[in-house]
Amino acid sequence: MIENIDYTLIDWSRGQFALTAMFHWLFVPLTLGLSFIIAIMETIYYKTRNEEWKRITKFWMTLFGINFAIGVATGIILEFEFGTNWSNYSWFVGDIFGAPLAIEGIMAFFMESTFIAVMFFGWNKVSKKFHLVSTWLVAVGANLSALWILVANAWMQHPVGMKFNPDTARNEMVNFWDVALSPVAVNKFLHTISSSFTLGAIFVVGISAWYILKKRHIQIAKKSIVVASVFGLLSIVYTITTGDGSARQVAHKQPMKFAAMEGLYQGQSNAGLIAIGLMSENPQDPNYENVKDFHFKLEIPNFLSYMAYGSFDAFIPGIKDLIEGNKEQGLIPVTEKVKMGKKAINALAAYKKAKKNGDEATAAKELEILNANYKYFGYGYFENQPQRLIPSVPMSFYSFHLMVALGGWFLLFFMMMLWLVHKDRLEKRKWWLRAAVVTIPLAYIASQAGWLVAEMGRQPWVIQDLMPTLSAVSNIDTTSVQITFWLFAVVFTGLFIAELKIMLRQIKIGPKEGGQ
Numbered sequence: 001m002i003e004n005i006d007y008t009l010i011d012w013s014r015g016q017f018a019l020t021a022m023f024h025w026l027f028v029p030l031t032l033g034l035s036f037i038i039a040i041m042e043t044i045y046y047k048t049r050n051e052e053w054k055r056i057t058k059f060w061m062t063l064f065g066i067n068f069a070i071g072v073a074t075g076i077i078l079e080f081e082f083g084t085n086w087s088n089y090s091w092f093v094g095d096i097f098g099a100p101l102a103i104e105g106i107m108a109f110f111m112e113s114t115f116i117a118v119m120f121f122g123w124n125k126v127s128k129k130f131h132l133v134s135t136w137l138v139a140v141g142a143n144l145s146a147l148w149i150l151v152a153n154a155w156m157q158h159p160v161g162m163k164f165n166p167d168t169a170r171n172e173m174v175n176f177w178d179v180a181l182s183p184v185a186v187n188k189f190l191h192t193i194s195s196s197f198t199l200g201a202i203f204v205v206g207i208s209a210w211y212i213l214k215k216r217h218i219q220i221a222k223k224s225i226v227v228a229s230v231f232g233l234l235s236i237v238y239t240i241t242t243g244d245g246s247a248r249q250v251a252h253k254q255p256m257k258f259a260a261m262e263g264l265y266q267g268q269s270n271a272g273l274i275a276i277g278l279m280s281e282n283p284q285d286p287n288y289e290n291v292k293d294f295h296f297k298l299e300i301p302n303f304l305s306y307m308a309y310g311s312f313d314a315f316i317p318g319i320k321d322l323i324e325g326n327k328e329q330g331l332i333p334v335t336e337k338v339k340m341g342k343k344a345i346n347a348l349a350a351y352k353k354a355k356k357n358g359d360e361a362t363a364a365k366e367l368e369i370l371n372a373n374y375k376y377f378g379y380g381y382f383e384n385q386p387q388r389l390i391p392s393v394p395m396s397f398y399s400f401h402l403m404v405a406l407g408g409w410f411l412l413f414f415m416m417m418l419w420l421v422h423k424d425r426l427e428k429r430k431w432w433l434r435a436a437v438v439t440i441p442l443a444y445i446a447s448q449a450g451w452l453v454a455e456m457g458r459q460p461w462v463i464q465d466l467m468p469t470l471s472a473v474s475n476i477d478t479t480s481v482q483i484t485f486w487l488f489a490v491v492f493t494g495l496f497i498a499e500l501k502i503m504l505r506q507i508k509i510g511p512k513e514g515g516q
Contacts, residue, residue, distance in 0.1 A: 005470055012481040013085045013473045016488060018455075020078045022448060023492040027071030027499075029447050032146055032193055033200015034064045035139035037231055039132075044227070046132045056220050058123075059511035060204065063503060065120060068142075070499050074492065085481065089462055089472035096162050096173045097152050100180070104148035112141030146196075147189050154185035156463050157454070158253045164374055166351050166367060171466075184249050188454075191242035194235050195447060198410055201232025202443040205417060207507055209436035212427055217510050226421055233414035240407055244307065250457075251308035251316070254464060256389065257457035259319045260396035262304060265291050267321040267329065269313050272299030277401070279394050290390045291319050319393070323386050334379065334386045341380025344373035378466045391459045399452040406446035413439055 038060050045053035079101065082090050090097070118126060118134035126134075155161075161178030162171045173179060205228045208221035251258040258264075262274055265284045277297035284293045302312040309316075315329055325333030347370040354363035382388055417436070420426045426433070458464060462472040 006478060007470070009476070009478040009481065010470050010473055012478055012485060014469060016085060016481055016485040017078075017081055019485065019488055019492065020074060020081060021451070021455075023496065024071065024074040024078050025448065025451060026444065026496065027067050027074065028146070029196035029199040029444075030067050030203055031064065031071050031142055032196035033198065033235075034060060034067070034203065035142045035200075036197065037200055037204055037228055038064055039136045039139045040227055040231065041224075042132050042135050046128055052220065053223070055511050056224055059220075060224070061120065062506055063207075065116075066499060066502050066506065068116070070495050073495065077488070085474050085476070086462075086472050087474040089467065091170065092467055092472070093155075093159075093162075093171050093463060096155060096159075096171055096179065099173060099176070100148040100152040100155075104145050107144065107148075112138055112145060115141065143193055146193055150189045150192055151180050151185045153454075154182060154188045155179055156461075157188070157458060158182060158184040158249075159463055159466055164370075164377075166348055166370060167355070169348065169352075184253060187242055187246040187249050191239060191246045192450075194239040194242055195450060197235035198232055198239055199443040199447055201228040201235060201414070202410065202439050204228035205232065205414075206436045206438075206440040209433040210507070211510065213430060213433050213437075218427070220511055222421065222426070225417060225426070229414050229417045229421065232410070233418065236407065236410045236414060240411065243404075243407065247307055248309075254458060255317050256319065256322050257391065257396065257453075258308065259317065259322060260391045260393045260457055261400040261453060262316075263292065263294065263393055263397045264304075264316060264318040265320055267316055267318040267326060269305065269315045270302045271304040271308075271314075271316040272301045273303035273307060274299050274397075274401070277397070279397065285320070288319065288323075288387070288390065290387065291393050319390055323389065334382070334389060337376040337379040338383055340373040340376040341378060342383065343380075344370050344377045345380040347373070374466075376465060378461065378463070378468050378471075381468050381471055382460075388460050391457050396453055396457040399449040399456070403446050403449040403453065406442055406449075409442070410439070410446070 038057055041053060041057040041060065044050075045057055082097075115134040115137040118131065119138050122131050122134065159171070160182050161173060161175040163174045164170075165172050179185070205225050208224040208228070211217045211221040247258070247261075250261070259267075262271075263277065263279065264271065265288065275298045278295040279292040280295045282293050283289045284291050305314040305316055306312045308314060317326065317329060317331055321329065321331050323334050325331050325336070347366045351363050351366035351370060354360075354366060379389075413436070416432065417426075420429055420432065460468045460470065462469045
């Protein structure tokens with residue numbers, strides 16, 4: 001057990017990491033989505049030799065470059081924080097977590113960085129074919145970077161492919177492919193990049209709609225809208241599909257997060273999916289202050305059971321079942337998990353002491369106890385604190401439902417946009433063009449909401465069931481974290497404002513005349 005836990009240090013460290021991650025994620029999805037849209041546009045230019053398509057490509061490429069530069073800066077700071085603020089975490093899982101991040105840096109990021117120079121400065125210096133290949137490689141490299149980072153994040157949600165080494169107190173990778181190709185990692189990657197493609201498409205459509213409203217660059221705007229809307233429609237359909245798969249993985253691997261996403265207090269069969277709901281200030285149960293009651297809710301009958309297990313009458317465990325246990329459903333109460341976790345922690349300490357004293361028999365016995373209970377290692381830190389195992393239910397519930405609602409709007413948005421283009425009515429629908437501009441910030445809200453569900457929903461775990469956040473932080477002074485938090489807040493806000501100003505200035509200038 002950890003003595004004298006400084007929850008202020010934990011909260012500020014979490015806050016600083018959340019600040020950095022959320023600012024970073026303002027730039028990443030646009031990079032992922034816009035890179036492929038640019039590559040498609042340049043492919044059209046390469047096939048048609050129409051200089052207008054070159055002009056279109058170079059315009060969106062400029063906006064991509066502005067966004068890419070600031071995204072890299074925030075990403076580097078984010079990775080450094082694993083060493084400065086989360087050194088215990090880095091020690092505990094560095095052999096596993098570090099591998100995909102190293103691959104991301106060595107393979108994907110360097111490939112992306114190498115060819116981005118050709119993409120921006122090689123228009124008149126290399127052949128059209130080589131330039132096109134470079135643009136596609138930048139897009140592939142950007143998304144490969146996302147792959148390895150998301151593999152690392154997915155492992156935190158569902159740790160697989162590893163074995164705990166009691167001599168070093170570290171988790172070590174035993175099967176790389178179990179880590180890279182786990183169902184959680186695959187679904188997380190596909191859902192995240194497809195949602196980023198959707199955001200990139202909305203960005204292009206929204207900016208193009210603004211040009212049409214201003215009666216500028218109308219033909220360029222229409223062509224951009226066609227490409228982005230087709231790309232966006234395919235992306236949002238795939239985002240919805242992979243989102244369903246991701247939710248199913250959460251239900252199986254992180255049932256507490258799943259229950260929080262739906263505000264499900266008491267487990268039930270034939271569970272309904274809440275389409276719309278408003279939580280009250282009052283808890284459903286005085287013993288569960290974090291689990292709020294509903295003022296009202298509109299449910300789709302039986303659909304939650306079907307979404308999670310493919311059966312309308314499947315049982316979905318609620319928060320109370322997961323804390324108190326449910327014998328009929330084979331759910332172990334948290335009190336038992338805490339006992340097993342404490343056994344694992346105590347066995348590790350006894351094993352290391354026996355090894356130090358040369359008592360191999362005792363060491364072997366304690367190692368056996370450790371291995372038998374290691375699955376619940378992290379629960380040993382929560383004696384008499386079951387409430388801390390419940391994430392923020394309102395945050396998880398509202399973030400999830402906002403993300404889903406906006407996903408439905410984006411599907412209708414792209415369908416309507418393509419229909420108006422097909423009927424040649426786009427210029428006459430000024431209200432719809434204004435809606436397209438407003439949809440840009442909605443795409444960013446949906447993207448951030450998705451990450452709030454993923455990260456807030458798994459609290460208090462930094463590694464599901466194995467390492468709680470409270471044991472992952474570095475042993476540093478709280479004041480230093482507070483100071484750097486505000487420094488980062490000022491710097492990131494300044495970078496964000498600077499990027500907005502540069503982007504808006506470039507958008508107002510618009511595509512340059514001619515394709516040079």
